[in-house]
Amino acid sequence: MVFKVGLGFDSHRLVAGRPLIIGGINIPASAGCLAHSDGDVLVHALMDALLGAAGLGDIGQKFPETDPAYKNISSLELLQTVMVEIKASGLVVLNADSIVILEKPRLASFIPQMKDRLSPLLALNPSSLGIKAKTAEGLGEVGAGRAVEAWATVLLAG
Numbered sequence: 001m002v003f004k005v006g007l008g009f010d011s012h013r014l015v016a017g018r019p020l021i022i023g024g025i026n027i028p029a030s031a032g033c034l035a036h037s038d039g040d041v042l043v044h045a046l047m048d049a050l051l052g053a054a055g056l057g058d059i060g061q062k063f064p065e066t067d068p069a070y071k072n073i074s075s076l077e078l079l080q081t082v083m084v085e086i087k088a089s090g091l092v093v094l095n096a097d098s099i100v101i102l103e104k105p106r107l108a109s110f111i112p113q114m115k116d117r118l119s120p121l122l123a124l125n126p127s128s129l130g131i132k133a134k135t136a137e138g139l140g141e142v143g144a145g146r147a148v149e150a151w152a153t154v155l156l157a158g
Helices: 041-054 075-088 108-122
Strands: 003-015 020-022 025-027 092-101 129-134 147-157
Touching: 003 041, 020 147, 025 108, 041 075, 041 092, 041 108, 041 147, 075 092, 075 108, 108 129
Parallel strands: 092 129
Antiparallel strands: 003 147, 020 025, 092 147
C-alpha cells in the first residue's frame, strides 16, 4: 500500500453582500467571501490537499475562475468532482485535518455541522475529519476582519 500526504491552503477577502459559507454551512455574518464560486475556504483547502496528494494538480487548474460554469457554484459540487477523480486513481481518504482562521464570527459551534456535511463527501467517519477554528489575534488582514484563511492536510492510501 502506498500512502500520500497533501497540503492545501486557501484565503479570501471578506466583503459585504456575500454569504459566508464554510465547510458547506452558511454562517450568519455581515460579510462573506469574495470569490468566483461560493468561496468556501475550508472546502477549497481540502480540495487542494486532495489533488496535491494524488498528483492531480490544483483547484485553479481544475476549476478556473475564467470559466463561467463555476460562477457561484457550490464548492461541495466541486469536492464531489474531485472525489470522483481520487477514487478513479485508486485512492481512498484515510483522514483529513484542517484549520479555519477567521476573526469573527466564532466558528466552534458550527464545527459539528461542518463535519456532518463533509464526512460523507470525503467517505470518512467524522472522527477521521479534524476541523479547528482559530482567530488571528488581531494580526494582518484576517485579524482585521477583512479576510479568512484555511489550511488542510489529507492522508490518502492506494
